Amino acid sequence: MFPKPIEKSSRTWQLGYQALLPTVMLLWLAPLLAVALFSIRPDSDFLVGNYWGWPSSFEMTKNYGMVFGSAMPRYIMNSFLITIPTVIGAVALSCMTGFALGVYKFRGNLLIFFMFIAGNFVPFQILMVPVRDLTLDIGLYNTKTGLVLFHIAFQTGFCTLFMRNFIKALPHELIEAARVEGIAEWRIFWFVVLPLMKPAIAALSVLIFTFIWNDYFWAIVLTQGENAQPVTAGITSFNAQFRAMYHLMSAGSIVAALPPVLMFFLMQKHFIAGLTLGAVK
Amino acid sequence: MRSILKATAVSLATLVALAGPASAELTGNLKINLDTSNPAPRATMEALIAKFQAAHPALNITTNVIDREAYKTQIRNFLSADAPDVLTWYAANRMRPYVEAGLLEDVSDMWADGTDIANELASTKGALTVDGKQWGVPYTYYQWGIYYRKDIYEELGLSEPANFDDMLSNCEAMIASGRKCYTIGNKWLWTGAGWFDYINLRTNGFNFHMQMAAGEIEWTDPRVRETFANWGKLIRMGAFIDDNQNKDWQQSLPFIIDGSAGAILMGNFAVSPLREGGLTDDQLDFHQFPAITAGVAMAEDAPTDTFHIAANAKNKDNARAFLAYIVSADAQTEMNNGANLGQLPVNSKASVDDDKFLNKGFEMLSSNSPGGVAQFFDRDFPAEMAQAAMEGFQEFMIYPDNLDDILDRIEGVRKEVY
Numbered sequence: 001m002f003p004k005p006i007e008k009s010s011r012t013w014q015l016g017y018q019a020l021l022p023t024v025m026l027l028w029l030a031p032l033l034a035v036a037l038f039s040i041r042p043d044s045d046f047l048v049g050n051y052w053g054w055p056s057s058f059e060m061t062k063n064y065g066m067v068f069g070s071a072m073p074r075y076i077m078n079s080f081l082i083t084i085p086t087v088i089g090a091v092a093l094s095c096m097t098g099f100a101l102g103v104y105k106f107r108g109n110l111l112i113f114f115m116f117i118a119g120n121f122v123p124f125q126i127l128m129v130p131v132r133d134l135t136l137d138i139g140l141y142n143t144k145t146g147l148v149l150f151h152i153a154f155q156t157g158f159c160t161l162f163m164r165n166f167i168k169a170l171p172h173e174l175i176e177a178a179r180v181e182g183i184a185e186w187r188i189f190w191f192v193v194l195p196l197m198k199p200a201i202a203a204l205s206v207l208i209f210t211f212i213w214n215d216y217f218w219a220i221v222l223t224q225g226e227n228a229q230p231v232t233a234g235i236t237s238f239n240a241q242f243r244a245m246y247h248l249m250s251a252g253s254i255v256a257a258l259p260p261v262l263m264f265f266l267m268q269k270h271f272i273a274g275l276t277l278g279a280v281k
Numbered sequence: 282m283r284s285i286l287k288a289t290a291v292s293l294a295t296l297v298a299l300a301g302p303a304s305a306e307l308t309g310n311l312k313i314n315l316d317t318s319n320p321a322p323r324a325t326m327e328a329l330i331a332k333f334q335a336a337h338p339a340l341n342i343t344t345n346v347i348d349r350e351a352y353k354t355q356i357r358n359f360l361s362a363d364a365p366d367v368l369t370w371y372a373a374n375r376m377r378p379y380v381e382a383g384l385l386e387d388v389s390d391m392w393a394d395g396t397d398i399a400n401e402l403a404s405t406k407g408a409l410t411v412d413g414k415q416w417g418v419p420y421t422y423y424q425w426g427i428y429y430r431k432d433i434y435e436e437l438g439l440s441e442p443a444n445f446d447d448m449l450s451n452c453e454a455m456i457a458s459g460r461k462c463y464t465i466g467n468k469w470l471w472t473g474a475g476w477f478d479y480i481n482l483r484t485n486g487f488n489f490h491m492q493m494a495a496g497e498i499e500w501t502d503p504r505v506r507e508t509f510a511n512w513g514k515l516i517r518m519g520a521f522i523d524d525n526q527n528k529d530w531q532q533s534l535p536f537i538i539d540g541s542a543g544a545i546l547m548g549n550f551a552v553s554p555l556r557e558g559g560l561t562d563d564q565l566d567f568h569q570f571p572a573i574t575a576g577v578a579m580a581e582d583a584p585t586d587t588f589h590i591a592a593n594a595k596n597k598d599n600a601r602a603f604l605a606y607i608v609s610a611d612a613q614t615e616m617n618n619g620a621n622l623g624q625l626p627v628n629s630k631a632s633v634d635d636d637k638f639l640n641k642g643f644e645m646l647s648s649n650s651p652g653g654v655a656q657f658f659d660r661d662f663p664a665e666m667a668q669a670a671m672e673g674f675q676e677f678m679i680y681p682d683n684l685d686d687i688l689d690r691i692e693g694v695r696k697e698v699y
Contacts, residue, residue, distance in 0.1 A: 047534055047538060048538050048558050048559065049535025049536075049539070132358070132362075136363075141362055141363055224345070224347055224359060233351065236351060237348040239348060239349065243319075243550075
């Protein structure tokens with residue numbers, strides 16, 4: 001049933017495992033390593049076909065300097081201005097919907113819950129044209145607000161599923177005890193349930209942060225230009241009319257990938273807390 | 282240098298100020314969408330716009346620079362949704378869908394006989410005409426042709442080919458020396474289309490090529506087969522680098538830089554990366570694609586980039602003033618010089634920057650292209666037709682024996698498209 005721990009297998013197996021693991025890991029990381037290596041190469045390396053060899057010179061400061069000297073900081077700022085409100089909005093809404101669906105028994109509870117889930121099964125590409133027309137009609141086309149509102153609406157479905165199931169698993173006795181004390185429902189939500197949801201909120205925030213940060217599709221459908229576009233869409237602005245600037249795009253990608261990675265490491269404690277929650281009751 | 286710049290700025294400012302009755306101080310807004318996203322052209326355009334701004338201080342100009350590739354997918358969107366007043370695009374069939382959808386402004390009034398535009402930009406009027414009306418103005422173009430390693434040609438005792446036989450015998454010598462004749466990266470298809478354009482223009486001539494573009498000639502026509510037969514000669518003798526369908530055009534450059542291929546058929550934009558890759562002007566040279574069928578007038582590909590006014594623009598008078606400014610001889614000289622776009626100005630009164638390849642291209646286009654000037658395969662042919670045909674070219678360059686199948690397939694698409 002469970003995988004046998006490697007220490008208990010035979011010596012040959014262990015050796016094979018030890019040899020294979022670094023190889024597979026290297027293969028797995030190869031694209032990332034290539035991007036990291038490309039980001040410190042000079043442009044001329046690409047012109048003479050030196051893709052995998054030793055860089056002819058190290059241009060780290062120059063490449064990254066150009067990234068920060070371009071419109072990239074603006075795009076990164078946009079990404080933050082889009083991602084953070086979306087995370088706050090989607091998580092706040094789903095805490096409330098999750099509470100309502102997880103705690104109260106009412107007619108249509110399950111139906112509403114299924115509708116939230118069903119929304120996740122709609123391939124978002126088919127929404128492209130209607131959503132674009134909608135944002136245009138309300139005058140939110142090519143604005144960060146438009147993108148944020150759409151993301152909140154679309155992410156709330158998944159978040160609700162996550163939150164509802166989490167709240168459902170909380171001991172119901174806690175809520176009943178609070179009710180017996182005569183505490184108002186909103187106070188139960190605020191003072192009893194919400195503190196218990198902290199690990200779920202942290203885990204969901206990291207997840208949604210990465211989702212939205214990495215979104216490319218809606219960024220190019222709903223926005224254009226550096227006033228509103230996030231970094232995923234802005235990264236190709238290094239490309240020239242005829243040439244792809246691999247070194248600058250690589251450097252830009254690394255810079256753009258840092259925030260979600262940092263986010264993960266900062267929130268790691270909550271992540272692990274969320275995973276082990278309930279294991280030691 | 283600074284004083285020259287200053288003088289140009291001043292003269293441009295006066296030029297704009299004196300540009301007729303429209304010179305009355307412009308007010309209101311002007312929204313410009315540009316696809317000139319790479320640093321040099323971007324700076325060029327921004328500098329030119331700044332001069333326009335200086336001449337019209339009361340005008341509120343907003344400029345929106347969009348990455349060139351993203352621009353191609355966004356143009357229809359922003360033309361219908363959030364239309365700018367002025368936008369960049371391409372001539373010929375590339376603008377036709379937007380003209381037909383009623384998204385571009387008819388600017389025939391600017392091209393009326395006797396105007397400066399009509400006089401100075403006559404060479405590209407055809408490329409900007411759809412249904413007898415003009416829909417934009419050109420600002421830059423560049424030549425296509427064969428960029429070759431002069432040092433390798435000299436080492437092998439070869440000279441620039443004057444006709445197709447020379448081209449083939451040069452190539453034989455090149456192969457005998459262990460090299461390939463031409464490097465090409467055909468992953469994104471347009472590079473192969475360049476070869477088709479030239480071989481077809483040289484085999485059958487400009488008018489035939491344009492009739493094909495208009496869908497009037499079957500792809501299974503014997504004259505079309507003749508084009509492919511000539512192309513096939515090069516492919517079968519191994520003139521092109523191997524595995525070319527998996528490389529993009531930039532990945533094909535190392536072959537000419539390290540000398541394992543002798544030449545490349547490309548637009549003038551290849552010069553700058555080749556120079557950056559280490560080739561000097563003594564090593565790199567340019568020649569016109571040689572004649573194939575004797576008596577067929579030489580015609581060239583010279584893709585033209587353009588400015589247009591959106592049909593939904595809110596400030597069309599300001600937009601017209603801007604277009605008039607951007608096509609003026611001074612503005613075109615300035616923007617096309619080597620430090621900026623490094624291409625050819627369209628205005629006949631503008632001067633070409635002193636660059637070896639720009640001069641050769643300018644000379645070729647102005648005096649040695651009597652047959653006509655084409656835009657480029659995917660700009661002359663309708664998009665669907667071009668896509669199907671270019672996929673066929675890619676297959677042909679790898680499996681020349683599949684020609685019958687390929688032509689039947691392309692012909693099937695032609696029947697549907699037109």
